[in-house]
Amino acid sequence: MTTDSRARITLRRMEQFIAVAEELHFHRAAERLNMSQPPLTSAIQKLEEDLGVKLIKRGNRVLGLTLAGETFVSEARETLRQAEKAITSTVDVAEGRTGVLRLGYVGSALYGRLPDVIRKFRASHPKVRLELREATTTAQITALRDGMLDIGILIPPLEQAEDVEQTLFDRDRLCMAIPKDHPLSKRSELTLADLADEPFILWPMVEGRSFHLQVIRLCAKAGFVPTITQEAHGMHAVLSLVSVGGGVSVIPQSMSGFRGDQISYHPLSDPETAFDLVMGYRQLSPSARAFVLSTVKK
Helix, strand or coil: CCHHHHHCCCHHHHHHHHHHHHHCCHHHHHHHCCCCHHHHHHHHHHHHHHHCCCCEEECCCEEEECHHHHHHHHHHHHHHHHHHHHHHHHHHHHCCCEEEEEEEECHHHHHCCHHHHHHHHHHHCCEEEEEEEECCHHHHHHHHHCCCCCEEEECCCCCCCCCCEEEEEEEEEEEEEEECCCHHHHCCCCCHHHHCCCEEEECCHHHCHHHHHHHHHHHHHCCCCCEEEEECCCHHHHHHHHHCCCCEEEEEHHHCCCCCCCEEEEECCCHHHEEEEEEEECCCCHHHHHHHHHCCCC
8 A cells, every 4th residue: 555545545434434334234324424325335445445455344245344444443433533633622722612821810809800700711611721820910911921921900000011902800999908906997987087197008119000109199188198117019918917917008998808807997988099900911812812702791
């Protein structure tokens, strides 16, 4: 058998031989394949010629398979299974049903809409592996540019990030966080001005400039400049320091259940305390595009 002969053995020819091998009857095999018998008989004869071996024991009818025929039908079944798997896998990747999705998020996003979105996406795309990473907005933008993240849940405005597409994802607002055993936490009504003389715990400006400045502006509007005595990387770290009496803070209201036995949370009425969370991305892989589409509220 030549290389050219091997090349002529198509998946269709294998499918035809499997039908004959399983039916052991050309007419029934032809009906199963929705074709007439003569072309099927010719196809099997040509297959044997191309292979250079007899696959079928013949008499007045099909008597069975030769040892070569039994080997070929087994290998042909496996080849067809692999071909179907290749097609399915390719289509699944192209349509975002499989693959890896690297998703970044600011800490407060876990207390809003994000967990429900992730849960639904995992249910609808079980073959997509989700890699989750909590990081500041600045760190996520760097990771998006470096190709280390596919999508980030960020807090705008994004400075010098014209290359990052933005889609509204969630809304939140700011509130005050005070240690539970602090005298101010017992007040039924509390304003930001009441925190003027308190030590503040915030996050570094370089990690969340717009969010940091929003707090500073709110304090200025309330008539004071906050005394920042400690900085912590990430909102969970900020609140952990508040919980042990390290100071007070202004944090996303969505996180007001975090360590509720140690921290007292108080709302802020100023409309300027509201802020958005956006979904940021650059080039979307099929699985990332599927995630973006799954977040659209219907």
